[in-house]
Structure formats: structure tokens, C-alpha cells
Amino acid sequence: MRKTTIGLIMLVGSLLPATTGAFAQGCPGNPDAIGTSRTLTVNPADFPRIGTMQYKRSLPLNDHEVVITFDDGPLPPYTGRVLDTLAKNCVKATFFMVGTMARAYPDTVRRVYNAGHTIGTHSQHHPFNLGNLGLARITSEVDGGIASVQKAVGDPRAVSPFFRIPGLARSGQAESFLSSQKLAVWSADEVADDWFHHITPAQIVRRAMRRIEAKGHRGVLLLHDIHPATAMALPTLLKELKAKGYRIVQAVPSGERPATVPERAEPMVAEREGWPRLVKASVVKHSAIKVRVAHHGPRKHTRHATIKELKGKVAEKLVRPHTASFDFSSLWSD
Ligand SMILES: [Zn+2]
Numbered sequence: 001m002r003k004t005t006i007g008l009i010m011l012v013g014s015l016l017p018a019t020t021g022a023f024a025q026g027c028p029g030n031p032d033a034i035g036t037s038r039t040l041t042v043n044p045a046d047f048p049r050i051g052t053m054q055y056k057r058s059l060p061l062n063d064h065e066v067v068i069t070f071d072d073g074p075l076p077p078y079t080g081r082v083l084d085t086l087a088k089n090c091v092k093a094t095f096f097m098v099g100t101m102a103r104a105y106p107d108t109v110r111r112v113y114n115a116g117h118t119i120g121t122h123s124q125h126h127p128f129n130l131g132n133l134g135l136a137r138i139t140s141e142v143d144g145g146i147a148s149v150q151k152a153v154g155d156p157r158a159v160s161p162f163f164r165i166p167g168l169a170r171s172g173q174a175e176s177f178l179s180s181q182k183l184a185v186w187s188a189d190e191v192a193d194d195w196f197h198h199i200t201p202a203q204i205v206r207r208a209m210r211r212i213e214a215k216g217h218r219g220v221l222l223l224h225d226i227h228p229a230t231a232m233a234l235p236t237l238l239k240e241l242k243a244k245g246y247r248i249v250q251a252v253p254s255g256e257r258p259a260t261v262p263e264r265a266e267p268m269v270a271e272r273e274g275w276p277r278l279v280k281a282s283v284v285k286h287s288a289i290k291v292r293v294a295h296h297g298p299r300k301h302t303r304h305a306t307i308k309e310l311k312g313k314v315a316e317k318l319v320r321p322h323t324a325s326f327d328f329s330s331l332w333s334d
């Protein structure tokens with residue numbers, strides 16, 4: 001009986017009601033941090049479509065309030081650097097993750113969640129024409145993305161019912177489907193063009209600030225945690241926002257979610273879709289780690305690849321040309 005009571009208390013203690021998200025009551029070790037001023041509970045029934053770039057309404061933000069969002073990740077080195085900057089500044093953001101990326105980097109997905117951020121989804125494969133795909137493809141992209149991120153994070157309740165359409169390629173059919181699934185469709189109020197090739201961190205900061213100011217000094221800002229320029233721009237952007245009197249708001253879902261999830265993910269099991277796919281990771285001899293990766297494409301085959309080969313393959317096929325070097329440690333387990 002006693003054990004049951006303790007277990008119950010622990011269970012209750014491990015769940016976070018949506019309204020008690022992480023508030024920054026000062027930021028330990030960083031008096032200059034902008035922090036997170038409040039959380040805003042976003043229920044899809046109340047906010048089915050968000051963002052004035054495409055819709056009539058955005059979130060009910062007050063003057064000088066900004067919600068920061070990141071799309072397309074996770075990708076360890078850049079997402080990691082973004083997380084470091086957010087932690088240093090006690091800022092909580094929302095990450096719209098791609099299913100295949102979450103499958104490739106489940107430990108990073110968990111790191112994002114355990115740092116107190118909100119996780120939404122952004123489809124399984126990031127097709128740039130989602131709105132024009134048939135209902136069957138829309139369904140599989142949306143559901144597949146959610147399933148992948150839920151599996152990567154290890155607890156379905158850790159994934160918010162927030163969806164951002166890849167490339168903001170909306171359509172009535174896609175929006176109707178998303179509404180039928182009780183998902184809030186997130187567009188944005190501002191972008192900073194951080195996906196442009198050769199854009200500099202300084203340009204990203206300038207565009208973000210100028211557009212936030214132009215949209216009534218508030219809004220949902222869309223960034224990408226997979227680009228080095230974005231990761232480099234973020235410290236300056238947060239500093240500028242603080243200097244201009246802005247406050248950061250974290251959007252959270254209604255309902256309960258786990259306070260934390262286990263840090264390490266189980267090695268991902270091969271699925272029918274997605275790349276790269278880890279079938280099995282094993283240590284061979286002393287330092288040589290071989291990872292079996294199922295390659296899919298014109299030539300379907302499965303083979304063993306060494307780390308060196310993997311680096312080449314992944315850099316060549318998975319990552320955009322200017323993000324060619326990154327940490328592969330989360331691709332396998334030891
Ligand atoms: Zn995207």
C-alpha cells in the first residue's frame with residue numbers, strides 16, 4: 001500500500017501540466033539573459049491556424065512578445081549549438097521536427113525535450129508540395145512524421161499537436177485534414193530568410209528584427225535549427241531582442257506532458273521509409289565501428305558502411321551542401 005502511494009506520487013510528480021512550463025525567474029549565471037517571460041497554452045480548437053503570413057490570426061501576443069520556432073531538425077551540431085544558446089539565455093522555443101531527422105537523431109530529439117522546449121512536427125519527409133499531394137500522401141506524411149518524432153522522443157505525450165506545413169505550402173485539403181486530426185496549423189508572422197544560401201548571421205538578425213518591428217512589435221518567428229548561420233545568429237538575435245525590450249513567450253500544448261524523457265534512445269530499428277536507416281550498430285574490434293545502413297533510392301541494397309564511408313554518404317545525400325561537416329556520434333550506439 002505504501003509502495004503504491006509512493007509510486008502514485010512519483011507518477012504525478014513526473015507530469016507537467018501545460019500551465020506550469022518553465023518560467024525564467026532570473027537566469028542563473030547570466031544576468032543579461034532575456035529569459036522566457038511566460039508560457040501560452042495553445043489549444044488547436046481555439047487556434048486552428050496560426051500566423052499572419054498566411055492566416056488572419058496569430059497567437060494572442062502582447063506588445064513586444066515573441067515566440068521563437070525552429071523547423072527542419074534536429075541536426076546535432078547546429079541544433080546542439082542552438083540548444084546551448086537557448087539554455088544560456090533561459091529561452092524556451094518550439095521545434096517543428098521532420099520525421100526522418102528525428103529517426104536519425106533520437107538523442108537530440110530527447111535533448112530538445114528535456115531542455116524544456118516544445119516539440120511539434122513538420123511531416124515525415126518534408127515534401128515541398130504537401131498541399132498538392134493527394135489525401136493519402138498528406139495523411140502518411142503527417143501521421144508518419146508524428147509517429148517518428150513520438151518514437152524518437154520515447155513518449156507520445158511529449159509531442160504537441162502542433163504542425164507546420166513544409167515550405168508553408170498550404171492547401172485547403174491539407175488544412176482540413178490537419179484540423180480533422182485536431183492539429184494546430186502553424187504558419188508564422190515573420191521569417192528571417194535563414195535558409196538562403198550565403199546569408200550571413202548579421203543579415204538574419206537584421207531581417208528578423210526589422211520584420212518583427214514591422215508586424216506590430218510581436219509575432220511568431222520562424223527559424224531553422226539545421227543551418228550554421230542561424231546557430232551563429234541566435235546569440236546576437238536574443239541580445240538585440242532584449243535590448244529593444246522584447247520578451248520571449250513559450251507556446252505549450254494543453255494537457256499533461258512528461259517532465260522529462262530518458263536521455264538515451266534505443267537504437268532505431270529499420271522502417272520501410274526514411275534515410276538513413278540504422279538496422280544495427282555494433283563495435284568491431286577496437287576502434288572500428290560498423291553501422292549497417294539500408295540505402296534506398298534508384299539502387300536498393302543494404303550493406304555495411306564504415307564511419308568514413310558514412311560521412312561521405314551522409315554529407316553528400318542527407319545534408320545540404322553547405323552543412324557538410326557534422327557530428328555523427330548519435331548515428332550509432334555503443
Ligand atoms: Zn521546413
